[in-house]
Amino acid sequence: MGKEKIKINDEFYDIMPPEYQELVEEATYGKESRGWKDVGEAKELIEEHSLCAGCPESIAFRYVLACLPKPEDTVMVGSTGCTSLVFPHVAVHNIHSLFGNQNAIASGLKRTLALRFPEKVKDVVVLAGDGATVDIGLDMTLQSWFRQEKFTTICFDNELYANTGGQESGLMQKGFVGKMAPAGKKFDKVPLPEIARNSGCHYVAVMTVSKPNRVEKAIRNAILVAREIGPTYIQLYTPCILEIGKQMMEGLQEMRDSEGPGKRFEFKEYVSDEAKVFLDEMDAERKRKKKALRAARAK
Amino acid sequence: MGNYRVLAGPEAFLPPSAACAGVVLPDPGQAHIHGEIFHEDVAMEEAAKRFLSAKVPTIFPGPMVLWNWNPKSAKKATAIKAMYDELKDHNPGALLIPMPDYRPKYPKINPEIEINPNHPNLTVWHNKIDVCMFVGVHCHQANLSLKIIRGGTNCYTIAMCAMAGHEDAMLSFRDATPDKIWKLVEVIKDVRKSL
Ligand SMILES: Cc1ncc(C[n+]2csc(CCOP(=O)(O)OP(=O)(O)O)c2C)c(N)n1
Ligand code: SF4
Ligand SMILES: [Mg+2]
Numbered sequence: 337m338g339k340e341k342i343k344i345n346d347e348f349y350d351i352m353p354p355e356y357q358e359l360v361e362e363a364t365y366g367k368e369s370r371g372w373k374d375v376g377e378a379k380e381l382i383e384e385h386s387l388c389a390g391c392p393e394s395i396a397f398r399y400v401l402a403c404l405p406k407p408e409d410t411v412m413v414g415s416t417g418c419t420s421l422v423f424p425h426v427a428v429h430n431i432h433s434l435f436g437n438q439n440a441i442a443s444g445l446k447r448t449l450a451l452r453f454p455e456k457v458k459d460v461v462v463l464a465g466d467g468a469t470v471d472i473g474l475d476m477t478l479q480s481w482f483r484q485e486k487f488t489t490i491c492f493d494n495e496l497y498a499n500t501g502g503q504e505s506g507l508m509q510k511g512f513v514g515k516m517a518p519a520g521k522k523f524d525k526v527p528l529p530e531i532a533r534n535s536g537c538h539y540v541a542v543m544t545v546s547k548p549n550r551v552e553k554a555i556r557n558a559i560l561v562a563r564e565i566g567p568t569y570i571q572l573y574t575p576c577i578l579e580i581g582k583q584m585m586e587g588l589q590e591m592r593d594s595e596g597p598g599k600r601f602e603f604k605e606y607v608s609d610e611a612k613v614f615l616d617e618m619d620a621e622r623k624r625k626k627k628a629l630r631a632a633r634a635k
Numbered sequence: 636m637g638n639y640r641v642l643a644g645p646e647a648f649l650p651p652s653a654a655c656a657g658v659v660l661p662d663p664g665q666a667h668i669h670g671e672i673f674h675e676d677v678a679m680e681e682a683a684k685r686f687l688s689a690k691v692p693t694i695f696p697g698p699m700v701l702w703n704w705n706p707k708s709a710k711k712a713t714a715i716k717a718m719y720d721e722l723k724d725h726n727p728g729a730l731l732i733p734m735p736d737y738r739p740k741y742p743k744i745n746p747e748i749e750i751n752p753n754h755p756n757l758t759v760w761h762n763k764i765d766v767c768m769f770v771g772v773h774c775h776q777a778n779l780s781l782k783i784i785r786g787g788t789n790c791y792t793i794a795m796c797a798m799a800g801h802e803d804a805m806l807s808f809r810d811a812t813p814d815k816i817w818k819l820v821e822v823i824k825d826v827r828k829s830l
Contacts, residue, residue: 341704342702343702343703343704344701344702344703345700345701345702345703345708345709345712346703346712347712347713347715347716348696348700348701348712348716348731348733351731351732351733351748352701352733352735353733353735353745353748353749356735424738424739424740425738425740
């Protein structure tokens with residue numbers, strides 16, 4: 337579809353605030369090769385954000401939006417938490433769900449979209465914090481995976497409840513003392529990626545957002561596999577610099593320090609057999625296309 | 636119908652919805668003025684008079700007419716622009732201010748160039764708008780805005796609603812089509828001639 341549905345009526349073009357004019361002129365809807373490199377170049381799909389300055393969630397959010405294969409045909413489902421402060425500024429359809437309900441809402445939404453638009457591909461992508469995904473919404477998260485709902489769940493893992501001041505979350509690391517968890521975490525970080533794999537997810541990836549290429553590949557894989565096969569899960573470390581006492585320039589280093597071998601956010605990827613066949617085919621197709629394009633250019 | 640009349644405010648910090656106060660919506664072919672049901676033609680004349688006697692008559696087009704998402708929206712846009720041009724010709728102070736979407740904008744909106752349903756009073760106050768018309772705003776957001784405007788400002792509100800009308804406006808049409816908007820343009824022209 338691309339941009340044809342995102343046009344301003346001529347009569348009103350000149351009175352629209354500039355951010356809308358720019359969005360229509362420069363945003364990357366409909367561009368097949370869209371990706372993280374568009375961030376900062378093309379008009380971003382986030383106008384502005386109200387997260388803390390330097391919060392890694394803000395760049396992670398931009399990568400996610402820049403990597404959606406079809407933003408104009410995507411509906412995102414958010415939940416309460418720091419991410420919900422950004423959603424009102426996002427130029428992609430989105431629904432704010434009651435804290436923890438995001439995967440239940442997404443299940444109904446995905447099924448309804450499939451019935452309502454049988455001839456179209458509509459992607460549903462959940463984006464929520466660790467508190468929403470792993471604690472209060474764990475039931476909904478898991479049930480959607482058990483039921484093989486065809487959408488992607490992305491968790492911005494900052495290892496605590498950031499938006500309410502630093503309470504303990506299931507994804508908090510053992511022993512960590514939060515501003516509002518003074519006794520220290522008594523048990524291990526919940527192994528949600530492993531649980532996701534055992535609960536039926538066909539593509540699972542864990543990483544920080546320090547390497548945008550990798551994030552882009554994972555997001556695309558997850559969304560395309562969810563479209564064709566079944567549930568997928570991505571867990572991204574987006575440290576809450578405010579709660580762990582870092583300065584606004586220190587988010588990137590914190591992520592780099594946490595992704596080395598044996599560290600909590602060492603890159604991990606799981607692909608089911610079915611998904612692997614699909615992704616390999618897609619890769620081969622992409623290569624074929626590239627080759628054909630090169631051959632055509634050479635003529 | 637109760638005794639409540641939907642009048643320009645400021646009424647209260649949180650005025651009740653006019654529906655709660657007993658105001659009912661017009662049937663097809665009708666409109667309401669201050670909560671009382673009239674033939675649509677009567678309301679057209681009243682709306683034209685209000686617009687033409689205003690210091691700062693303003694049209695607030697909402698997303699359904701700002702964005703070219705179907706052929707009907709484009710036709711409505713043409714009619715709305717014609718109405719604005721007529722008002723502006725009569726009174727150079729007339730304004731056309733968009734409500735491009737409903738997101739709560741941070742850190743704040745620019746009330747000179749836009750209106751937001753979550754704090755429409757800022758735009759009304761800033762521009763000293765005394766008569767306005769909502770068109771192309773989804774009903775829920777229009778009701779919210781109309782109530783806030785009635786609650787906190789003295790602006791006279793008109794709704795050109797594509798559905799069943801708005802109790803919370805001081806004057807509301809229903810079933811707005813491009814033709815109906817054009818008809819109001821013609822009525823404005825006629826009333827202007829008779830001034
Ligand atoms: C049903 C419900 N319970 C509790 C809350 C309070 N609440 C708001 S944000 C939040 C924590 C969010 O934590 P997380 O999901 O990790 O997101 P983050 O802010 O860390 O990005 C909580 C408990 C709420 N808004 N709704
Ligand atoms: S509280 Fe933490 S997670 Fe939330 S915006 Fe600030 S730095 Fe980011
Ligand atoms: Mg969190």
